Amino acid sequence: MQHIVIVGGGAGGLQLATRLGHYFTGKSILRRRRTAPDVRVTLVDRNRTHIWKPLLHQVATGSLDSGLDALNYHVHARKNGFRFELGHLQKLDRQRQVIELAPVEDADGRQLVPARELPYDQLVIALGSHSNDFNTPGVREHCVFLDSTQQAQRFHQQLLDRFLQLQTHTAATIDVAIVGGGATGVELAAELVEASGQMARYGHIPPNALQVTLIEAGAHLLPALPARLGNNAQRELTRMGVRVMTGCAVKEASDEGFVTAAGDKIPAAIRLWAAGVKAPEFLRGLDGLTTNRINQIKVNTQLQSVSDGKIFALGDCAGCVDSAGQRVPPRAQAAQQMAGVAEHNLIAQIEGRPLQAFRYRDHGSLVSLSKYTAIGNLMGALVKGSLTVEGRLAGVAYRSLYRMHLAAVHGWAKAMLIYVVGQANRFVKPRMKLH
Numbered sequence: 001m002q003h004i005v006i007v008g009g010g011a012g013g014l015q016l017a018t019r020l021g022h023y024f025t026g027k028s029i030l031r032r033r034r035t036a037p038d039v040r041v042t043l044v045d046r047n048r049t050h051i052w053k054p055l056l057h058q059v060a061t062g063s064l065d066s067g068l069d070a071l072n073y074h075v076h077a078r079k080n081g082f083r084f085e086l087g088h089l090q091k092l093d094r095q096r097q098v099i100e101l102a103p104v105e106d107a108d109g110r111q112l113v114p115a116r117e118l119p120y121d122q123l124v125i126a127l128g129s130h131s132n133d134f135n136t137p138g139v140r141e142h143c144v145f146l147d148s149t150q151q152a153q154r155f156h157q158q159l160l161d162r163f164l165q166l167q168t169h170t171a172a173t174i175d176v177a178i179v180g181g182g183a184t185g186v187e188l189a190a191e192l193v194e195a196s197g198q199m200a201r202y203g204h205i206p207p208n209a210l211q212v213t214l215i216e217a218g219a220h221l222l223p224a225l226p227a228r229l230g231n232n233a234q235r236e237l238t239r240m241g242v243r244v245m246t247g248c249a250v251k252e253a254s255d256e257g258f259v260t261a262a263g264d265k266i267p268a269a270i271r272l273w274a275a276g277v278k279a280p281e282f283l284r285g286l287d288g289l290t291t292n293r294i295n296q297i298k299v300n301t302q303l304q305s306v307s308d309g310k311i312f313a314l315g316d317c318a319g320c321v322d323s324a325g326q327r328v329p330p331r332a333q334a335a336q337q338m339a340g341v342a343e344h345n346l347i348a349q350i351e352g353r354p355l356q357a358f359r360y361r362d363h364g365s366l367v368s369l370s371k372y373t374a375i376g377n378l379m380g381a382l383v384k385g386s387l388t389v390e391g392r393l394a395g396v397a398y399r400s401l402y403r404m405h406l407a408a409v410h411g412w413a414k415a416m417l418i419y420v421v422g423q424a425n426r427f428v429k430p431r432m433k434l435h
Contacts, residue, residue, distance in 0.1 A: 003042065004346060007126065008315070011315070013315070018082070020343060044086075049072050054332055056148075057188040061159065061195040062156050062160075062432040063432060089102075098120065121350075122312070122346055124346070125318075126335070127316075128315055131276070131277060131278075132276035138253035141253075142253045144271065146184055156433070166203075167203045175211045175267050176211070177258055179271075179275050180215075181214055181223070182274065182275075189214045193241060202432075214243070215258065215260075217249040236373060294319075296319030297313040299313050302357060303342050322357075333362075333363055
């Protein structure tokens with residue numbers, strides 16, 4: 001029996017494990033049409049549950065309850081024909097074709113499971129990315145990031161603590177500063193305005209008590225989108241009461257706020273860093289795998305590591321130039337597209353068939369401004385330039401992205417059922433998580 005090990009249960013890794021589990025257990029129509037060797041699929045992740053990363057800003061503000069919306073890996077693996085191992089990768093031995101998982105510890109640091117080895121015939125690394133602090137002094141010590149559910153929950157708890165100070169009149173305002181005017185920063189700023197309004201319904205919160213500052217080093221917000229859309233986002237955020245500072249680089253962070261390159265001080269009780277991403281540092285020294293300057297594993301157009309054909313990488317941790325010569329950006333849609341090609345190539349490698357080259361197709365980018373509006377571009381690969389959308393149409397398109405992710409993991413029937421249950425919860429539960 002051959003063994004495929006997938007490390008990382010994000011958008012790409014989870015989708016890949018699910019589809020391979022279906023194929024090798026006979027649940028897939030493709031498998032029923034041909035004979036394939038027995039293959040075991042194992043997914044490894046350091047968390048027990050999965051939340052779609054683009055929704056972490058909603059977890060941070062409390063508009064999404066991760067306890068209700070998270071997918072349990074153990075349950076999902078049992079239903080979809082693969083195995084799940086709790087742990088995180090700490091070593092790779094390419095010669096022996098084994099990975100070593102670090103010990104699993106409880107909240108008090110006591111070891112629950114010792115370090116253990118997991119053999120593989122094919123290995124897929126889909127570890128995603130985390131925030132890039134660019135070695136800015138004080139950022140790691142004094143800022144919150146939105147790289148995981150735990151970090152989003154930490155931000156949420158800080159927010160609730162500050163709201164308590166407002167209710168007990170021990171603070172007059174809450175100053176929140178966000179560094180990074182990309183999608184995460186813009187969406188979080190808008191959600192914070194909505195959270196302030198929701199809190200006013202449940203407590204004595206004075207108007208305009210939440211002061212949100214969004215800081216972007218570039219000339220406009222949303223640098224991955226056309227300048228017009230970034231300017232429109234800035235205009236909308238400003239109308240909502242957010243202070244937007246563009247062309248403003250941060251040189252230092254402290255427990256009191258940020259200091260800009262020009263020497264200006266921006267006070268903030270809650271500080272979040274969302275400026276740029278990079279792959280995990282330890283990938284740079286992972287048994288000689290070739291990496292780039294932001295620690296991504298360099299892969300060929302078939303998504304195989306240029307150092308080892310038995311190792312694939314996908315998503316944000318893969319440094320890929322596709323078959324058309326374009327560099328693949330670190331986006332959820334890219335990870336999902338890579339998962340489809342990786343599925344084909346893993347099966348083809350086992351069955352002795354030709355591998356497929358990856359071609360990234362940009363379907364556009366959408367950014368939500370909470371319940372107020374959304375902006376972005378659609379179908380950028382199908383028309384010259386892009387088709388820009390704003391307002392209600394963009395909002396509908398944005399919300400459909402999550403449903404498409406659910407469908408890729410659960411199938412359309414269950415995805416629609418999850419959507420209906422979510423809509424019902426809006427009527428029976430508070431709009432904001434208050435604990």
